[in-house]
Amino acid sequence: MDPWVVAITGASGSVYAKRLIEALRLHGETICLVVSRPGRRVAKDELGWVLTGDIRDDRERIRSYCGYSADEEGLSCYDWQDIGCCLASGSFRTRGMFVIPCTMATLAGIAVGSSRNLIERAADVTIKERRRLILVPRETPLSPIHLRNMLTLAEMGVDIVPPMPAFYFGPGSLDDLVDFFVKRVLAVAGLS
Numbered sequence: 312m313d314p315w316v317v318a319i320t321g322a323s324g325s326v327y328a329k330r331l332i333e334a335l336r337l338h339g340e341t342i343c344l345v346v347s348r349p350g351r352r353v354a355k356d357e358l359g360w361v362l363t364g365d366i367r368d369d370r371e372r373i374r375s376y377c378g379y380s381a382d383e384e385g386l387s388c389y390d391w392q393d394i395g396c397c398l399a400s401g402s403f404r405t406r407g408m409f410v411i412p413c414t415m416a417t418l419a420g421i422a423v424g425s426s427r428n429l430i431e432r433a434a435d436v437t438i439k440e441r442r443r444l445i446l447v448p449r450e451t452p453l454s455p456i457h458l459r460n461m462l463t464l465a466e467m468g469v470d471i472v473p474p475m476p477a478f479y480f481g482p483g484s485l486d487d488l489v490d491f492f493v494k495r496v497l498a499v500a501g502l503s
């Protein structure tokens with residue numbers, strides 16, 4: 312089956328990405344993961360992930376943090392500046408892409424098609440190939456710049472799914488809130 316692209320950028324909320332990867336793994340989905348440099352920094356603060364920036368080291372670290380055993384297939388990791396890798400090409404088929412969490416910087420880059428790194432390029436490819444692109448933007452308050460960029464992308468058919476917690480289901484823990492939101496993200500992607 313074609314893989315999903317998952318990108319983690321340097322916004323608060325890396326826990327949503329980790330939970331999404333775990334859920335996709337449970338679904339038997341294949342994942343191509345890219346983490347931006349600021350994404351590594353925030354994942355260290357929020358998840359305790361220690362990543363070096365050398366993808367040869369980080370591959371196994373990320374796979375282990377996400378619960379994959381050494382010989383398990385289904386999760387491959389790419390250097391966020393490797394704009395020559397498969398994810399940068401439209402001929403590499405994917406089911407779609409999640410940017411979770413998505414910074415306002417990456418959101419802006421995708422909105423104008425700047426493709427300055429692999430995450431922006433893969434998102435650009437996802438849009439041009441008319442595949443599903445799901446962004447989980449996180450910032451507060453939102454400026455007119457952020458809102459305009461979101462509207463630009465929404466009008467192109469990009470799914471804008473901000474991580475807004477709901478309380479009507481009586482969450483008892485942080486995990487409940489994270490799980491509830493990740494289920495919404497999966498539903499947007501057409502995964503139950």
Ligand SMILES: Cc1cc2nc3c(=O)[nH]c(=O)nc-3n(C[C@H](O)[C@H](O)[C@H](O)COP(=O)(O)O)c2cc1C
Pocket residue numbers: 319320321322323347348349350352353356413414415416417418449450
């Ligand atoms: C601890 C921390 C939290 C941050 N949270 C956010 C955030 O929630 N939203 C956002 O747009 N930027 C946030 N930033 C700033 C981005 O990381 C910064 O703009 C970065 O250049 C984005 O790069 P990227 O989109 O390539 O990951 C945060 C930075 C740090 C260090």
